Amino acid sequence: MxxxxxxxxxxxxxxxxxxxxxxxxxxxxxxxxxxxxxxxxxxxxxxxxxxxxxxxxxxxxxxxxxxxxxxxxxxxxxxxxxxxxxxxxxxxxxxxxxxxxxxxxxxxxxxxxxxxxxxxxxxxxxxxxxxxxxxxxxxxxxxxxxxxxxxxxxxxxxxDSEHNAIFQAMEGHRRVHVKRILLTASGGPFFKLTREELAKVTPEQALKHPNWSMGKKITVDSATLMNKGLELIEAHWLFRLPPEMITIYIHPESIIHSMVEYVDGSIIAHLAVPDMRIPIAYALSYPDRLPLRVPVLNLFEIGHLTFFPPDEEKFPCLRLAKEVCRKKGTLPIVLNAANEIAVDAFLAGRIGFLDIPEVIEYIMSEHERMNGNISASDFDTVLQVDSWARRETSEYIVRRQSNMS
Ligand SMILES: NC(=O)c1ccc[n+]([C@@H]2O[C@H](COP(=O)([O-])OP(=O)(O)OC[C@H]3O[C@@H](n4cnc5c(N)ncnc54)[C@H](OP(=O)(O)O)[C@@H]3O)[C@@H](O)[C@H]2O)c1
Missing domain, CATH: 3.40.50.720 (NAD(P)-binding Rossmann-like Domain)
Incomplete structure (x- = not known):
């Protein structure tokens, strides 16, 4: 052919x-x-x-x-x-x-x-x-x-492996037949910890992802589940589906990279070893497939796959990302900028792991209180809101630190 x-x-x-x-x-x-x-x-x-x-x-x-x-x-x-x-x-x-x-x-x-x-x-x-x-x-x-x-x-x-998986699971199917997306998440290194234990985790522990080797920022985002929240927003725009049609599944093995459920009850999943070269090669060569040299997935060795619902109380970043995806306007810009600054501060040892969502939520509420949540009509406005949120977050973190000392 x-x-x-x-x-x-x-x-x-x-x-x-x-x-x-x-x-x-x-x-x-x-x-x-x-x-x-x-x-x-x-x-x-x-x-x-x-x-x-x-x-x-x-x-x-x-x-x-x-x-x-x-x-x-x-x-x-x-x-x-x-x-x-x-x-x-x-x-x-x-x-x-x-x-x-x-x-x-x-x-x-x-x-x-x-x-x-x-x-x-x-x-x-x-x-x-x-x-x-x-x-x-x-x-x-x-x-x-x-x-x-x-x-x-x-x-x-x-x-992104999840979105690449969804893209592949939608190929050849009609968008109107999609019932929902099942977006998988590894759960990160702290999926099983209690909130008390989460309060004590260090940057070194947060940077040890169980399945993927990635840059520092996304590795911390995976540990807070902010990464999954950002991916929910990404999926919303890429596949043009409302956030209510995207369900998150914690899947610690990271073998199923996401799934699409159709109106007839069929679920189409994409499986592969967790290796970013696979989705990258597919994007580079689309619609061809390349005979890539990567480890082969051995399901006999894996044996079984597990799934859990995410805990938004333990990982509030996911709740915050869902909220901004629903509310839209400039809030997603604020969430993202505050997260970037808070993650840097966590990595520098200036705030704790559980402070990350707390800082973001505070800056989001300040933004709604001071600026309102109007939508950004051009890229210059996006950059202005981004700068505002970075400045506010940095200053807030300094204030918190001086209140503590
Ligand atoms: N890593 C993954 O497996 C993965 C999977 C899915 C999606 N993603 C997404 O892909 C993106 C990249 O992730 P990554 O893990 O590859 O990050 P990374 O390892 O931290 O690499 C980031 C790259 O951006 C450059 N950079 C950083 N800040 C910059 C700035 N202000 N101006 C110009 N260049 C800058 C870095 O340059 P230097 O290092 O030279 O300073 C580096 O080349 C992120 O949005 C992440 O969410 C990553």
Missing amino acids: VSVEDNFPWPKNIVILGSTGSIGQSTLDVVRQFPDKFKIIGLAAGKNLSLLLHQIKEFNPPFVCVRSAQDAKELSWMLSGEKLRPKILWDDEGYCEIASLPEAHMVVSALVGAAGLIPTVHAIRAGKDIALANKETLVIAGDLVVAEVDRTGVRLLPV
Whole structure:
């Protein structure tokens, strides 16, 4: 049978935003396995210049991007003994330029946090297909982003394993027949702890995810269940279903990556070993499938799979994310920004694990009290609300600390 993509002029030109992160490195591993299929034409990193240098030497991209003019100077110096001479871009403008390169066919959006929004929007506006890992893009500006996707007709292909699973389980089926999405969650490392035990957990413990190896922010989000809340909002925008049609199942084995239930009682699930290269490869090659070298799923070895309902009292971040998904307006921006600041403060030992939802809830209530929950009609407003919430959260954490000392 002839595939839709047989006429595609392989290799596909790829730009990775966040190449030095966990998703970025897994994406490069997929590219490494299929050099005839993919060509790296742009790598955008943050501060990890030594890893970026290795990546430049291996993949020889014509464009790279770093965070500041100073970092660009340093990278240029690091490359001075090399034959390779990529054009080095920097700062917000650089990320947007690399995301819109005329030669690019696809942009992998894998920066972490709200920093991913504007470069991803530039890529969409430039007509690039998006492999979306940066869930915060949809969390904080879902309506605006979806409108840009509709206007430009680009493909928004989910990389998050759950959304990639749902996307696969919906392929070939009619949306009107979907009864609900069953979004699975590992439950993180603290799923079985009591609230008293949760009060004492350390950043080191929170960074030890039982099944997945990921960046620090998403690993802490998995432990608080905020990650699942953000994913619920992401699923709401990606699949255009109301939050009431998305049910969360704690599934500690992380083998079923999510399921879709249809009106006739059928449930279609996607199963695979927990390895991000699988959803990444599917997004990169869609609608083809690549003979990926990854560990094979052995169900005899696994034996049985378990499922539990989430406990929103023990993990209030999930309740807060559901609330903002229902209320919409600017609250999701505030939730996300407050969470980013609170997670950083937890990792720095400045607040405890249970303070994370408490801080977020306080900033959400302050936002409703002071600003009201009007909706953001453009991306500038999204960024303004994001800055407000970051500032308020940082100041609140400082006030809490000084009250305690
Ligand atoms: N990791 C996973 O398995 C996974 C699964 C599903 C979804 N996701 C989502 O994918 C995104 C990336 O996650 P990750 O785990 O790969 O994160 P990560 O390991 O922390 O990597 C983040 C990347 O973004 C760069 N970066 C961070 N802050 C930046 C800023 N302000 N400006 C420019 N670049 C910046 C980092 O650069 P440096 O390191 O060079 O500083 C790095 O390349 C997140 O939205 C996450 O929720 C991740």
